[in-house]
Amino acid sequence: MKTLIAPSILSVDFNNLQQSIDIVNRSEADWLHLDVMDGVFVPNLSFGFPVIDSVAKTTQKPMDAHLMVIEPDKYIDRLRKLGVSRVTVHYEACPHLHRTVQAIKKAGMKAGVSLNPHTPVALLEEIINDLDLVLIMSVNPGYGGQSFIENSCPKIEKLRQLIDTKKASALIQVDGGVNFETGRRLIDSGANVLVAGSFVFSAKDPIDTINKLKKL
Numbered sequence: 001m002k003t004l005i006a007p008s009i010l011s012v013d014f015n016n017l018q019q020s021i022d023i024v025n026r027s028e029a030d031w032l033h034l035d036v037m038d039g040v041f042v043p044n045l046s047f048g049f050p051v052i053d054s055v056a057k058t059t060q061k062p063m064d065a066h067l068m069v070i071e072p073d074k075y076i077d078r079l080r081k082l083g084v085s086r087v088t089v090h091y092e093a094c095p096h097l098h099r100t101v102q103a104i105k106k107a108g109m110k111a112g113v114s115l116n117p118h119t120p121v122a123l124l125e126e127i128i129n130d131l132d133l134v135l136i137m138s139v140n141p142g143y144g145g146q147s148f149i150e151n152s153c154p155k156i157e158k159l160r161q162l163i164d165t166k167k168a169s170a171l172i173q174v175d176g177g178v179n180f181e182t183g184r185r186l187i188d189s190g191a192n193v194l195v196a197g198s199f200v201f202s203a204k205d206p207i208d209t210i211n212k213l214k215k216l
């Protein structure tokens with residue numbers, strides 16, 4: 001399948017949020033990635049429903065929400081009402097992960113599970129067939145602009161093997177430190193969806209950067 005690109009707006013200038021949404025709209029990006037942080041699960045706050053509500057009014061791309069929050073179940077219904085298509089929760093934040101995944105799907109959205117860099121893919125063995133997506137964090141979540149963690153490529157290879165062995169259909173998404181060089185290696189390791197924030201929005205030509213990532 002073709003690689004999907006999901007630009008993250010975490011590192012944009014929020015004074016000019018509409019300008020960033022327009023960039024994504026005019027590019028070949030597949031999804032718009034929304035990094036929601038609660039200051040508890042990760043040591044940073046980002047944005048919540050009011051911003052997602054504004055974004056929803058003008059984005060032409062499906063919204064892909066990555067919840068870096070404790071108790072994500074509380075937010076599923078509101079995300080659905082705002083028109084979010086995909087919700088990804090953290091394995092490390094969900095003691096009843098199966099219930100959370102089912103709740104996202106019951107609400108009519110695609111369900112993803114994200115793994116922090118230290119969390120082994122083998123922990124997904126019993127739930128992989130219920131998932132639409134697995135998000136491998138290639139940085140410790142919380143901030144944009146961090147360095148890519150090298151172990152992410154072998155980790156993706158292990159996940160690809162698990163998905164194939166279990167005949168599952170989950171997409172493999174990767175987030176953190178994605179650029180042309182790491183993106184190429186991630187795709188070679190088996191990734192399907194690349195999230196890129198600072199690399200896109202600090203580029204001279206963000207639209208061209210998104211389109212080139214798509215062609216990797």
Ligand SMILES: O=C(CO)[C@@H](O)[C@H](O)COP(=O)(O)O
Nearest residue numbers: 141142144145176177197198
């Ligand atoms: O979820 C996160 C950070 O927790 C990411 O979406 C980052 O925002 C990716 O940023 P870059 O590494 O591409 O700047």
